[in-house]
Amino acid sequence: EIVMTQSPATLSVSPGERATLACRASQGISSNLAWYQQKSGQAPRLLIYGASTRATGIPARFSGSGSGTEFTLTISSLQSEDFAVYYCQQYSDWPPAYTFGQGTKLEIK
Amino acid sequence: QVHLVQSGADVKKPGSSVKVPCKASGGTTNKYAINWVRQAPGQGLEWMGGIIPFFGVAHYAHKFQDRITITADESTRTTFMELSSLRSDDTAVYYCARDLGFEEFLGYFDYWGQGVLVTVSS
Numbered sequence: 001e002i003v004m005t006q007s008p009a010t011l012s013v014s015p016g017e018r019a020t021l022a023c024r025a026s027q028g029i030s031s032n033l034a035w036y037q038q039k040s041g042q043a044p045r046l047l048i049y050g051a052s053t054r055a056t057g058i059p060a061r062f063s064g065s066g067s068g069t070e071f072t073l074t075i076s077s078l079q080s081e082d083f084a085v086y087y088c089q090q091y092s093d094w095p096p097a098y099t100f101g102q103g104t105k106l107e108i109k
Numbered sequence: 110q111v112h113l114v115q116s117g118a119d120v121k122k123p124g125s126s127v128k129v130p131c132k133a134s135g136g137t138t139n140k141y142a143i144n145w146v147r148q149a150p151g152q153g154l155e156w157m158g159g160i161i162p163f164f165g166v167a168h169y170a171h172k173f174q175d176r177i178t179i180t181a182d183e184s185t186r187t188t189f190m191e192l193s194s195l196r197s198d199d200t201a202v203y204y205c206a207r208d209l210g211f212e213e214f215l216g217y218f219d220y221w222g223q224g225v226l227v228t229v230s231s
Contacts, residue, residue, distance in 0.1 A: 034217040043221035091216020
């Protein structure tokens with residue numbers, strides 16, 4: 001099983017500032033990585049797939065980068081609605097054996 | 110607009126089974142994979158398995174392989190996830206989620222149901 005490790009567990013950032021979230025895979029997954037945002041009591045929302053492609057309707061302030069084992073989600077200028085938990089997910093294996101990171105909670109500083 | 114509708118919360122006894130439905134409506138077809146992801150209280154996300162209803166072929170996470178069955182009823186556009194031999198640590202919100210891929214498992218999910226809480230307690 002590919003293990004996904006996110007850091008930090010909690011990130012405190014002020015509105016308007018940049019947030020950088022990290023995700024590491026236990027083995028190479030090429031660009032087979034997605035990012036999701038989850039707010040309390042809601043289902044996750046797809047932000048990024050293919051490591052760097054924004055999903056439909058996702059604002060340009062969200063960007064993803066990386067390949068292989070190291071990935072980053074950057075939110076360029078934090079808005080109030082961006083404070084949430086973020087998960088990375090790999091989809092590299094076939095047959096499917098998708099795994100998620102444990103999440104990074106982005107909180108208001 | 111695509112909607113995945115899940116029914117209300119359920120309480121089960123340890124050792125029993127639960128069958129959770131997920132009904133699709135709107136601009137989607139049965140050629141998109143429907144996946145099941147669960148989230149224990151205060152915990153992260155865990156992929157359980159998925160199915161492309163049109164083909165009827167399901168894939169399961171190794172962890173659940175012995176006690177999960179995912180099926181689909183094309184006539185009602187409903188996908189079902191059945192989990193047996195329930196334990197207290199199966200208490201979680203169970204989500205269905207549509208894969209973005211058409212006729213294939215791409216592995217990332219663009220539409221999600223609202224989730225249903227299944228509580229396992231004696």
